[in-house]
Amino acid sequence: MAKAYLSIEGVGVTFQKGSARSEVLRDINLQVDQGEFVSIIGHSGCGKSTLLNVVAGLIPVTTGAVILDREAVEAPGPERAVVFQIHSLLPWLSVRENVSLAVDKVFRGVKSDAERKAWTEHNLDLVKMTHAMDKRPSEISGGMKQRVGIARALAMQPKVLLLDEPFGALDALTRAHLQDSVMEIQATLKNTVLMITHDVDEAVLLSDRIVMMTNGPRATIGHILQPDLERPRDRLGLAESPAYMHARAAVIEFLYARRAA
Amino acid sequence: MTFPKPSFSEAEPVAAPLKPIQAPAESLPPAEEPRASRFSELGRHSRAAAAAILPPAVTLLVLMVLWQVAAGDSYTGVPSPLRIWTESKDLITDPFFDRGGVDKGLFWHVLTSLSRVGVGFSLSAVCGVLLGVLIGANLWAHRGLDPIFQVLRTVPPLAWLPISLAAFQQAQPSALFVIFITSIWPIIINTAVGVRNIPDDYRNVARVLRLSPTEYFFKILLPATTPYIFTGLRIGIGMSWLAIVASEMLLGGVGVGFFIWDQYNSGRISDIVVALAWVGLTGFFLDRIVALAGRIVSRGSALS
Numbered sequence: 001m002a003k004a005y006l007s008i009e010g011v012g013v014t015f016q017k018g019s020a021r022s023e024v025l026r027d028i029n030l031q032v033d034q035g036e037f038v039s040i041i042g043h044s045g046c047g048k049s050t051l052l053n054v055v056a057g058l059i060p061v062t063t064g065a066v067i068l069d070r071e072a073v074e075a076p077g078p079e080r081a082v083v084f085q086i087h088s089l090l091p092w093l094s095v096r097e098n099v100s101l102a103v104d105k106v107f108r109g110v111k112s113d114a115e116r117k118a119w120t121e122h123n124l125d126l127v128k129m130t131h132a133m134d135k136r137p138s139e140i141s142g143g144m145k146q147r148v149g150i151a152r153a154l155a156m157q158p159k160v161l162l163l164d165e166p167f168g169a170l171d172a173l174t175r176a177h178l179q180d181s182v183m184e185i186q187a188t189l190k191n192t193v194l195m196i197t198h199d200v201d202e203a204v205l206l207s208d209r210i211v212m213m214t215n216g217p218r219a220t221i222g223h224i225l226q227p228d229l230e231r232p233r234d235r236l237g238l239a240e241s242p243a244y245m246h247a248r249a250a251v252i253e254f255l256y257a258r259r260a261a
Numbered sequence: 262m263t264f265p266k267p268s269f270s271e272a273e274p275v276a277a278p279l280k281p282i283q284a285p286a287e288s289l290p291p292a293e294e295p296r297a298s299r300f301s302e303l304g305r306h307s308r309a310a311a312a313a314i315l316p317p318a319v320t321l322l323v324l325m326v327l328w329q330v331a332a333g334d335s336y337t338g339v340p341s342p343l344r345i346w347t348e349s350k351d352l353i354t355d356p357f358f359d360r361g362g363v364d365k366g367l368f369w370h371v372l373t374s375l376s377r378v379g380v381g382f383s384l385s386a387v388c389g390v391l392l393g394v395l396i397g398a399n400l401w402a403h404r405g406l407d408p409i410f411q412v413l414r415t416v417p418p419l420a421w422l423p424i425s426l427a428a429f430q431q432a433q434p435s436a437l438f439v440i441f442i443t444s445i446w447p448i449i450i451n452t453a454v455g456v457r458n459i460p461d462d463y464r465n466v467a468r469v470l471r472l473s474p475t476e477y478f479f480k481i482l483l484p485a486t487t488p489y490i491f492t493g494l495r496i497g498i499g500m501s502w503l504a505i506v507a508s509e510m511l512l513g514g515v516g517v518g519f520f521i522w523d524q525y526n527s528g529r530i531s532d533i534v535v536a537l538a539w540v541g542l543t544g545f546f547l548d549r550i551v552a553l554a555g556r557i558v559s560r561g562s563a564l565s
Contacts, residue, residue, distance in 0.1 A: 056465075056469065057468075058465055058468060058469075075468075075471075076465070076468040076469045076471070077469065077471055078469060078470060078471065080469070081469060082465065082469055084462050084465065084466070085462075087460065087462055088460075088462035088463070088465070088466055090463065090466070090481070090484070090485075092484040092485075092487070092559065101470070101480065102470055105470045105471070105472065105476075106470070156469075156470075
């Protein structure tokens, strides 16, 4: 059996603070194929963000390993670009400079100055932010900031794109717009995506597979659901689709009914 | 469960006419518009200026009148504003005279004091930021140095002067050292707080991008800390101005602090009041200059 593109193998994370040990994650196993969109859903504090940070390399594993494209993950790097929860743009740089900081760092010596500039603009165009390239983060809305965050991550040409509750702080309408944009971009670029969310609709709408985490401490994968939905998906059409309803009900059932167990 | 599918088709005609309404606003004949707006802008500016200048001017006038009434015409104690004007008219109207020695206009005294502050404060700014970054970024440096700094920063400026004189044997370097040691603490402490408050998100961005330590210092740490550094610099320059005037009183020579002490010894209280006005205004402008520099450097994103 060929190894998956991204493979999380027996990962456990234990934090140690002084003499207090807390085991956050235990025995997580997950295989993600190239081009697949996988969301991880669970209650607050279940360690789903920790799992994403482990894949990013920001938090070291205590046991197990993360393997991406046949290489073990040991430190953070641009091939695993993260779109953080809001406020990760540098406020003293313009929108363009925020993206070009990443582009210049990743493609220095590979692309010429002109190519890097064009690449920066191309990625801002993907998220429809070319109109505000010279504004500062404080001058644009939360949704726009998140678009820029996505452009910055895409511009690194990551092997896997990690989204850490990227739309959590946005209002419902802005969130829907951004979800549509992400779906569109993913359909074109075929990125491998791992997304943390606590929004059931978001998970069902965007994902090829939904990974449901049990409650912490010692959280692990409880169940994996594969929504039986054709792509491209359309928010309005899906609202009445039985497959969508079914997937949604299954996730809610897991999150709320089995909570006590 | 089947809900009727909501139809949005009726809403669309409402949205359509919006465009023609907006269009004329953009294509107004340009000849009329700028003139009208320039006039109203002028009016707005002069109103804003009046709102900024009038209240303090009126307050100042009222205080002067109260002072005049309270001081009266007595020839002892604090002179009244009118007597200050008659006694110190030369000093007020001509700050630039220079009759050799220490008999100079106030401008020259203030300039000497300012140049001392300039040197001492520049030194403390550089050292303060570097030390602040060190104790902000390094836990052991913080543990080792912070308690010592917390004690030293409470030592009053003039308490340093005797030690400083003993060490340097001369007035000029002693004055510089007093400024340095007075103004460095707020710079160190604010810089350190700024470094410690860099959001984790910025650090993580730097880690994902694999920025080198040098790149991290110049591209993330320094800009993220700039607002805090300038808060420290603003407090620092105010304190160094306090320190220089006090230390010059003891050191003698030229300088506005010495001038005040000298006039006191010759019983010219009116001149002291004039010098105080110079000291106050200079301190005020120093503070504004540092604040302005902070706004420019942090590109308007900081200093709230």
